[in-house]
Amino acid sequence: MVIDMLVQPMLYGEIYTPGDEPDGFGFWSREFGMGHMGPMDWDELQVEMDVCDVQKSVLMPLDVTTACGGHFGTNDQIAMLVAAHPDRLWGFASVDPQVSGAADELGRAFTELGAKGLCLHPAKQGFAPDDAVAEPLYELCERYNKPVVFHAGMSWEPGAELSR
Incomplete structure (x- = not known):
C-alpha cells in the first residue's frame, strides 16, 4: 500500500473558505506562502492519488493560533x-501547545473525531519539541498509543524559525 504521509488540507474544496478570516484562504496564503493556488474538488484530488498509485493520504492540519492567529485546517474539518x-483518507489532529485547553482538544480529537495521531510544526508554531508546554500532549499520545509527526528541517513557510 502506498500512503502519502503528510498532506496539507488547504486545497481541499470541501473545506475551502474564501477571504482573510483566521481559517480562510487569504490567511492560508499569507501565513503558509501558498501563492495563487485555489481549491480542488474531490474528483481532482482522487485522480492525482490514482495517477500516483496512492491508496491513502494522511491529512495533517496545523493549529498556529499563538504564532499566527488561526489554523491550516481544523481537527473538525479533517474529521469531516x-x-x-x-476509503482514501486518514486524519491526524493538531493543537497549539501554547493554548490553554490544548490537551483537552487533543483528547477530543482522539476520542470523538478518530484522529490517528498528532501533527506538530515547532518552527511554525513557535515552540521547541522539548519545551515543557508540549509534555501534556506527548503524555496523551502515549496514553492513546498515537504517533507524533513533527515538521522538521528547513522550511519555506513565512515565519517558520529554524532555531529554537
Missing part, C-alpha cells in the same frame, strides 16, 4: 473530510 472519504 475523512468521514466523507474514509
Whole structure:
C-alpha cells in the first residue's frame, strides 16, 4: 500500500473558505506562502492519488493560533473530510501547545473525531519539541498509543524559525 504521509488540507474544496478570516484562504496564503493556488474538488484530488498509485493520504492540519492567529485546517474539518472519504483518507489532529485547553482538544480529537495521531510544526508554531508546554500532549499520545509527526528541517513557510 502506498500512503502519502503528510498532506496539507488547504486545497481541499470541501473545506475551502474564501477571504482573510483566521481559517480562510487569504490567511492560508499569507501565513503558509501558498501563492495563487485555489481549491480542488474531490474528483481532482482522487485522480492525482490514482495517477500516483496512492491508496491513502494522511491529512495533517496545523493549529498556529499563538504564532499566527488561526489554523491550516481544523481537527473538525479533517474529521469531516475523512468521514466523507474514509476509503482514501486518514486524519491526524493538531493543537497549539501554547493554548490553554490544548490537551483537552487533543483528547477530543482522539476520542470523538478518530484522529490517528498528532501533527506538530515547532518552527511554525513557535515552540521547541522539548519545551515543557508540549509534555501534556506527548503524555496523551502515549496514553492513546498515537504517533507524533513533527515538521522538521528547513522550511519555506513565512515565519517558520529554524532555531529554537
